[in-house]
Every structure is written in C-alpha cells, then in structure tokens.
Amino acid sequence: MKIFGFSPLSLPPKFSTLATKFSKETYLYWYELMLLLRRFEEKTGQLYGMQKIRGFCHLYIGQEAVAAGCMTATNADDKFITAYRDHGLAIAKGISVKSCMAELFGKATGCSKGKGGSMHFFGVKENFFGGHGIVGAQIGTGAGLAFAEKYKGTSNVVLCFFGDGAARQGMLHETFNMAMLWDLPVVFICENNNYAMGTSVARTSKTLDIYKTGDAYQMPSDAVDGMSPEAVHDAVLRAVNRAREKGGPTLLEIKTYRYKGHSMSDPQKYRTKEELEEYKEKDPIDHVHDILVKTYKLSEKEIEEIHQRVQLEVDESVQFAEDSPWPDDDELLKDVYVQQDYPFITD
Numbered sequence: 001m002k003i004f005g006f007s008p009l010s011l012p013p014k015f016s017t018l019a020t021k022f023s024k025e026t027y028l029y030w031y032e033l034m035l036l037l038r039r040f041e042e043k044t045g046q047l048y049g050m051q052k053i054r055g056f057c058h059l060y061i062g063q064e065a066v067a068a069g070c071m072t073a074t075n076a077d078d079k080f081i082t083a084y085r086d087h088g089l090a091i092a093k094g095i096s097v098k099s100c101m102a103e104l105f106g107k108a109t110g111c112s113k114g115k116g117g118s119m120h121f122f123g124v125k126e127n128f129f130g131g132h133g134i135v136g137a138q139i140g141t142g143a144g145l146a147f148a149e150k151y152k153g154t155s156n157v158v159l160c161f162f163g164d165g166a167a168r169q170g171m172l173h174e175t176f177n178m179a180m181l182w183d184l185p186v187v188f189i190c191e192n193n194n195y196a197m198g199t200s201v202a203r204t205s206k207t208l209d210i211y212k213t214g215d216a217y218q219m220p221s222d223a224v225d226g227m228s229p230e231a232v233h234d235a236v237l238r239a240v241n242r243a244r245e246k247g248g249p250t251l252l253e254i255k256t257y258r259y260k261g262h263s264m265s266d267p268q269k270y271r272t273k274e275e276l277e278e279y280k281e282k283d284p285i286d287h288v289h290d291i292l293v294k295t296y297k298l299s300e301k302e303i304e305e306i307h308q309r310v311q312l313e314v315d316e317s318v319q320f321a322e323d324s325p326w327p328d329d330d331e332l333l334k335d336v337y338v339q340q341d342y343p344f345i346t347d
Helices: 024-049 064-073 087-093 097-105 137-152 170-181 210-217 229-244 273-280 284-294 300-323
Strands: 079-081 158-163 186-192 221-225 250-255
Touching: 024 064, 024 087, 024 097, 024 284, 024 300, 064 087, 064 186, 064 229, 064 284, 079 137, 087 097, 097 300, 137 158, 137 170, 137 186, 170 186, 170 210, 186 210, 186 229, 210 221, 210 250, 221 229, 229 250, 284 300
Parallel strands: 079 158, 158 186, 186 250, 221 250
Antiparallel strands: none
8 A cells, every 4th residue: 555655664754753743744644544444444344244254344443543643653664463453453554455355355365365354464574463363362472572572682663452351351461561571662552442342441340541550560651542643643652762762661542432333243232322423523534634624725636536546445455355266275274383294284
C-alpha cells in the first residue's frame, strides 16, 4: 500500500518527532490509512454475509486511530504483535491489502498462505508477528520478541497489543514482571474498547483503569485517547523513545471503541444504541477530515480522489482474492514445524 507516494514501511523522518501540531502530510497519511482500514473492514463484513469469508472474523471498525498513531510513532524495523482483531494493524504495518483479503478467502496467495484466516495474519518482512487466537498469548510472545531485540543489541522496539479482556490473564502479570526485571524494549498497548467479547470492564475488575496495573511492577503507564491519532502518536512515541534509550517497558491503555460486535456473530445486546452513537460522534476519520478541510483547506476534489483511490485498492483486493487459487492439498502438513523433515508428520 502506498499513500501519497510512500508506504508505511518508509515513513518520512519528520513523522518521528514529538509535536503538538502535525503537518498536513501527516494528517493526509492518517486520513488515507484510516479510510483504507475502514473500507477494508466494511467490505469484509459484507463479504462475510455473502459467505465468501467464513469462520471467526473480528472487525477493527472504530479503532483505526490506534493503528494510525502507532505507525507514525514507530520505525519500519519495530515489531508489532497483536490478538485476533488484527486486520487493521496488519495493513497499517505494510502487509498488502490484496494478500490480506486473499487470506480471508482462504486462498494460497494470502499472507498466511490461506491457512490462518482472519485471526492469524502474519508478515515477517513487514515485522508483523500476528494475529494470535489464544487470549493473552501474544503478551508473552511480544516480550520474547523484545528479549531477542535486546539480546541482538538492536535499537528496535516491540509494540505488543492486547484487548481489555486479556488484561485479566495471568500471562500478563508474569510477563510484566520479567519485562521490567530485564528492561525489555517493549510497549504494552491495551486497546480497551470497553467490552471483552460482551462483558464490560466494570464486570470483571474493581480496577477500571487498566493502565494502573503497571503500578504493581513500577512500569511507566498512562491512559490515552484512542479516538485521536494525535494522542496515540504522542503517547506511543514517548514510550518508544524510552525503550530505545534502554528505559524499559511502558504500559499504555488506549481507550477506544469498536462500532461492530466482538465478532460477526455478536448480536451486541450488552450495549445501547445511544452509547454507540455517542462514540460515533468522536469518529477519528471525521476528526482528521475536519482538520484537513478547515485547517489545511483540502478541497472536496482532493478528498474525493483519496476516497476513489482507497475504494479502488479495496475492490482490486477482492478481485485478487476471487481469482487466486486454493491451497494445494499437500499444503496441509506444511509449516507445522520448522524442521522440514520432522519425522512424526505423515500423510
């Protein structure tokens, strides 16, 4: 995916500066990226209803500002790892829209060769390490990635994303303790969209502010407005810089909201329509659109060109997925073990 002549894998250096006012180019990047994520997910939902996509499917609609702000605050060599609501972060990190859509279709050209599906997007060359279906499992794996970066002596940082539901897993506490003990270059990001599946944070914990969990480990922690790419960028950049300077981990609770259900099968009876509409009033795409139009005087024609470019990319990804082949039968036993001649897999 290229946005205004560059891709997320080669962001302009000026994006990696802490500022209270961002450039027009930054807002253009955020707008097109978030719009692409939104349109991709809307099309995914439509195709799921048509049974072109099957199995588990968790949409990122409403949370796009998290991906946008994280991208401009990090470098291409920094690593992302997340849970099963992974489409938005995978595309933001640079995995092609075509290979993501093909993966949803279960096609051989998918980013996980059609064998991972919605929950298991993966892109090694893009430094995107999943897509994990077991709740909270990526927290320990994310710290392991950070340990590897420290061991190799790089300046890279790992962004480890998880939901508010995973904040109740024992894996988190064990990992936080070791990450602080070893000063690992990792930023733990809780994308708190208020509901773990259909259960609110208030029903699972007396501590409603998840970021305070870091206090027990003396981990620098903060709450962030997840509907604002500016706020996300600033908070993540501070945390990333701390990690690069060997200051260890940070916990960020990014408070966001998903407009759709937990998954495609979710009737959403646990929240009111009024609550949903209240959050839609804070839509990050509308927010950035207004800044581009009112502050940077972007014309309706320029806005329309962005929309057309995004729509074309999504449409082409669907056609690519439709035209792609299914995996061969012999793919079933491949990629299970690293050892190519592992003796205990037989036809």
